[in-house]
Amino acid sequence: MQDIRMRWSWLAVVGFMAFPYTALADQSPSTVAVITNETGAHLGAYFRSLADAPEVGRVVLADPDGNAEALARELLDQKLTAVYTGEAALYAAETPVMALITMEARKAPRAIRAALEAGCHVLAEKPACLSAEDFEGLVTLAESKKRHLMLALANRLNPEIQKAKELVEAGALGRVYALQMNLIDEQSRLRSTAYQQSWFADRSRAGGGHLTWLGIHGLDLTMYVTGSTIRDVAGFVGNIGGEPVAIEDGAALSLRYGNGAVGTVLSGYFLDRDSGTFFKVWGAKGWLEITSERPRQVRWFSTAGSEPVSEVFDGAADHSPYGAFVRACVRASRGEVEAPITGRECLRVLQVIFGAYGASDRGKTVTLE
Numbered sequence: 001m002q003d004i005r006m007r008w009s010w011l012a013v014v015g016f017m018a019f020p021y022t023a024l025a026d027q028s029p030s031t032v033a034v035i036t037n038e039t040g041a042h043l044g045a046y047f048r049s050l051a052d053a054p055e056v057g058r059v060v061l062a063d064p065d066g067n068a069e070a071l072a073r074e075l076l077d078q079k080l081t082a083v084y085t086g087e088a089a090l091y092a093a094e095t096p097v098m099a100l101i102t103m104e105a106r107k108a109p110r111a112i113r114a115a116l117e118a119g120c121h122v123l124a125e126k127p128a129c130l131s132a133e134d135f136e137g138l139v140t141l142a143e144s145k146k147r148h149l150m151l152a153l154a155n156r157l158n159p160e161i162q163k164a165k166e167l168v169e170a171g172a173l174g175r176v177y178a179l180q181m182n183l184i185d186e187q188s189r190l191r192s193t194a195y196q197q198s199w200f201a202d203r204s205r206a207g208g209g210h211l212t213w214l215g216i217h218g219l220d221l222t223m224y225v226t227g228s229t230i231r232d233v234a235g236f237v238g239n240i241g242g243e244p245v246a247i248e249d250g251a252a253l254s255l256r257y258g259n260g261a262v263g264t265v266l267s268g269y270f271l272d273r274d275s276g277t278f279f280k281v282w283g284a285k286g287w288l289e290i291t292s293e294r295p296r297q298v299r300w301f302s303t304a305g306s307e308p309v310s311e312v313f314d315g316a317a318d319h320s321p322y323g324a325f326v327r328a329c330v331r332a333s334r335g336e337v338e339a340p341i342t343g344r345e346c347l348r349v350l351q352v353i354f355g356a357y358g359a360s361d362r363g364k365t366v367t368l369e
Contacts, residue, residue, distance in 0.1 A: 029057025030334055033096035033120065034072070035087055035111050038065040039199050040102040041125050042152070042322070047075035049326035050100070056330055058082075062090045087111065091118040098123060098333040100326070102152075104199040105207040109134050112149070116141050121148040121333035123326065127212040130204075132351045139343035148332055149343035153220045154325035156340055160296040160315040164281070164288055165225045172302040172309075173283025176226050179263040182278040183218035185210070187269040190243040201245040209247025211237070211353045215267030218277070220341075220349045222255070222263055226281065230352045232256040232367050237360040240268070253356050295319075 032050055036043060050056050060082045063069050072080050084090040091114070099115035101108060102125035109129050115122050122142070128151060129135040142149035155161060168176065189195045199205035206212060211219075223229055235253035239245065250268030257263065280289040286302035286309075295317040301310045325340055332339035348368075355366040 027334075027336075030055055030097040030330065031058040031060060031094060032056050032330060033060050033062065033090055033094065033099045033115070034068075035062045035090075035099055035101045035103070035115065036068050037063070037103050037107070038067045039104040039107075040068060042102060043068055043071055044075065045322040046100055046102060046326060047072055049320070049323045050330075051076050051079055052323055053327040053330055055327065055334060055336075060084065060090055060094050060096060062087045087114050091115075096120055098330055100329075101125065101128070104205050105212070106130050106199075106205050109138060112138050113141065116145055116147055116149070119145070119147070121150075121329075123148075123150045123152060123329040126151045126153065126216055126346075127207045127350060127353070129350065130207045132347065132354045135347055135350050139347050142343050148329070148339045149346065150329050150332075150339055150341050151216075151346040151349075152322075152325065153217055153341055153346070153349070154321040155217050155221060156224055157324045157328060158296065158315065158321055159319055160290050160298050160313065161221060161225060163298045163313045163315075164279075164290060165227075167288055167298070167300055167302075168226055168281065168283075172286060172300065172304050173281060173288060174285030174304060176228065176257075176259060176261045176281060176283045178261055179222055179226065179281045180265075180278070181218045181222050181263065182266045182276065183215055184266070184268060184270050184277070185214055185275040186271045186273045187241060187243075187249065188273065190241065190245055190249060190269055196244055201247055203247050206247065208353060208357065209239075209245070210249060210267050210269055211251050211356065215251060215265065216349055216353060218265055218267060218279070219253075219352055220345070221279065222265065223257075223345070223348065225279075226257065226259070226261065228257040228259040228261060229348055230255050230368065231258050232365055233352055233355045234359045234365040235356055237357060251356060251360075255352075 050059050058081045059076050059079050062084045064085050069083050099120040100123045101111050105127050237248045237251040240250040253265045255263040276292045285304040288300035291297045296315040298313040328340040331337045351368050359366040
């Protein structure tokens with residue numbers, strides 16, 4: 001079992017991208033820029049991940065509000081070599097291989113565009129936009145400049161997700177028929193005055209609610225694991241609990257995939273505390289499920305071989321989703337590995353979410369191009 005865990009920890013830094021990669025001639029540690037402001041999310045996780053990544057030699061910070069510098073110095077120590085009051089000054093003085101952008105959704109597109117224009121690969125906190133159309137323009141720009149544009153959908157590299165994807169790709173389930181994803185989180189945050197006043201609780205600033213912040217992970221994983229893109233979405237989205245927030249706290253979606261499979265996703269702030277995830281895939285020759293307990297397990301049954309097989313895979317208890325994903329993004333930006341997610345994959349999950357909002361508002365199924 002230890003060998004299996006080591007294998008999947010290694011695979012966790014490898015992903016997929018849309019165009020071939022070529023390793024940089026200079027393999028010395030790289031400079032990474034962090035672009036943030038007073039509303040930047042997950043800064044502690046990002047700084048720790050950059051501190052732990054051996055491929056990162058320097059981190060330069062654009063922090064116009066001055067709120068992130070103290071935390072950056074604490075977690076990055078000597079890796080933090082320069083702090084700028086704005087992006088323009090940073091890009092004039094530095095040539096980072098990647099820009100890590102974390103700010104509220106309505107402000108992110110301009111920062112992403114500036115980073116791409118400066119020649120940087122980009123890792124951005126999701127959703128990074130207020131509409132799929134806004135993000136599509138950024139994807140087109142990134143492709144024209146042959147730069148990665150990656151949203152922080154870090155659960156892709158979790159060992160249990162990699163194992164589930166391997167089983168589907170190996171044909172252990174046969175043709176995928178259907179799937180179910182429940183992504184349920186604690187609701188206490190919605191009662192916090194600070195949260196109610198934050199950008200997370202305002203759709204005009206965040207783009208959406210639970211779907212754009214947390215449900216986005218589950219929707220992406222259904223496509224990543226099954227290897228099929230969502231083509232049609234219908235469902236219901238709303239503020240079910242009635243807390244004073246201008247976002248949805250719950251969504252129930254029905255989905256149809258390009259390979260003909262159907263699925264459901266339940267996404268919401270429904271628990272008193274903690275979170276609960278359930279993911280199951282049914283196929284012509286078996287099924288698999290990922291349990292919510294930690295470490296996460298993959299249980300599967302398959303009739304694809306000469307004899308029926310029923311097995312369990314234990315994920316690594318010490319896996320760091322952000323650590324693995326940030327390092328994979330840095331390595332992809334250096335040309336060492338493929339990117340863990342492509343701009344087009346990011347765009348599709350955003351199209352699904354904003355399509356779900358439209359489907360709920362109009363009471364009709366939305367078919368995505």
